[in-house]
Each structure stands twice: as C-alpha cells, then as structure tokens.
Amino acid sequence: MTDLVTLDEAKEYARVDGNTDDALIAMLIEAASDAVADYADGWNGTGDVPARIKLAVLVRVAAAYDKRETLNEAEGEHTLVLPYRTLDL
Structure with a gap:
C-alpha cells in the first residue's frame, strides 16, 4: 500500500519541527495508511x-x-472514513 499522506503533511498536522522523529513518523504514516485503507474498503x-x-x-x-x-x-x-466503507449484511 502506498502512503496516503506525505511526511511533510504529517509533520505539519502534528506540529513537529525538525527531523529527529522522521523515521518514527514515516512508520506511523505507513501503519495509519494501511489501517485507514483497510477500513475504507469501498475506496479503490x-x-x-x-x-x-x-x-x-x-x-x-x-x-x-x-x-x-x-x-x-x-x-x-x-x-x-465511513462514506468509503463497504457494509456487508
């Protein structure tokens, strides 16, 4: 899965200055992108x-x-994310 946001977008949103935590934030982006994409299974x-x-x-x-x-x-x-979720009954 491709990351759904960039490192710069995430750092700006989280108000992070500097690059000390870039590796950690990159890992969080990857995990969050996967989790959100799994939940938003109606988006292709x-x-x-x-x-x-x-x-x-x-x-x-x-x-x-x-x-x-x-x-x-x-x-x-x-x-x-709910509008992008496929609900099966």
Whole structure:
C-alpha cells in the first residue's frame, strides 16, 4: 500500500519541527495508511486521495505520535472514513 499522506503533511498536522522523529513518523504514516485503507474498503485507492481519508490518516498519525504508549484509534477517525466503507449484511 502506498502512503496516503506525505511526511511533510504529517509533520505539519502534528506540529513537529525538525527531523529527529522522521523515521518514527514515516512508520506511523505507513501503519495509519494501511489501517485507514483497510477500513475504507469501498475506496479503490486510485486517483487523488479523498480529503476525508487523508484527514483520517493525519488524525491517526498525530494521535499515535502524541500518545505512543497506547494503540487506541483516533477520535472521530471512523466517522471520516465511513462514506468509503463497504457494509456487508
């Protein structure tokens, strides 16, 4: 899976200056991109990344960066991605 946001976008959103944590943030971007894409299974992954999906990744990255000791999902993340979710009954 391709990262859904750039390192610069994530650092700006999380208000991170400098490059000390770039490797950590890159790992968080990769994990968040995979998790959000798995949840937004109704989006085919082509074309520009929808703003809601991009924001969900940014929220997840910032939450994981700020609270590294937990694996909790970011608040509101699923609401952002819900229109891209396929629900099977």
